[in-house]
Amino acid sequence: GENVEQHPSTLSVQEGDSAVIKCTYSDSASNYFPWYKQELGKRPQLIIDIRSNVGEKKDQRIAVTLNKTAKHFSLHITETQPEDSAVYFCAASKDYKLSFGAGTTVTVRA
Amino acid sequence: GAVVSQHPSWVICKSGTSVKIECRSLDFQATTMFWYRQFPKQSLMLMATSNEGSKATYEQGVEKDKFLINHASLTLSTLTVTSAHPEDSSFYICSATSGSLETQYFGPGTRLLVL
Numbered sequence: 001g002e003n004v005e006q007h008p009s010t011l012s013v014q015e016g017d018s019a020v021i022k023c024t025y026s027d028s029a030s031n032y033f034p035w036y037k038q039e040l041g042k043r044p045q046l047i048i049d050i051r052s053n054v055g056e057k058k059d060q061r062i063a064v065t066l067n068k069t070a071k072h073f074s075l076h077i078t079e080t081q082p083e084d085s086a087v088y089f090c091a092a093s094k095d096y097k098l099s100f101g102a103g104t105t106v107t108v109r110a
Numbered sequence: 111g112a113v114v115s116q117h118p119s120w121v122i123c124k125s126g127t128s129v130k131i132e133c134r135s136l137d138f139q140a141t142t143m144f145w146y147r148q149f150p151k152q153s154l155m156l157m158a159t160s161n162e163g164s165k166a167t168y169e170q171g172v173e174k175d176k177f178l179i180n181h182a183s184l185t186l187s188t189l190t191v192t193s194a195h196p197e198d199s200s201f202y203i204c205s206a207t208s209g210s211l212e213t214q215y216f217g218p219g220t221r222l223l224v225l
Contacts, residue, residue: 001170034212046213049213089154096212103152
């Protein structure tokens, strides 16, 4: 099956700085890559996604890049704010099933 | 739009009893729902895929007789944990797809504690 690796596992950034989370996937047939933000005890919330026919997508302070050849994709958060502190999960979808990375705990220091 | 609810939000039960968790799509029809399990500080692990009107498809290693899934309508799927044991204690989350089969919207989760 699909194997998704996510790094780093924890990330601490100063407010206003950028945060980058990287993921790799193993199955070249995966064609959809969403990113979810999960606060403690709450549901994962979709923050951005990208499909395999697109290399980059941006939504305000959040951007995602995809390199199909290398089978890796990244999440970029600019101008981080305290409310960005959460656990972020990347995922890869094949046949409409999501395989999740292990998660990155992001802490934004004020 | 694309709101998914779960009930109950938390449940405590005795070992050996069964627990039913409901997942509802509130403002859309969900032909496909997914059930995940998440242990503390871990990722989401897909347990099964539920399609309306047909049998659920279970992931490898998930006991279908222990985790009964029913998707009787386009807005409701249920997960029943039968003969629950302490090791079944976890956070159970459902998701549903709306329109695009790829985008999954998650319910708020159900925290199960088996004593």
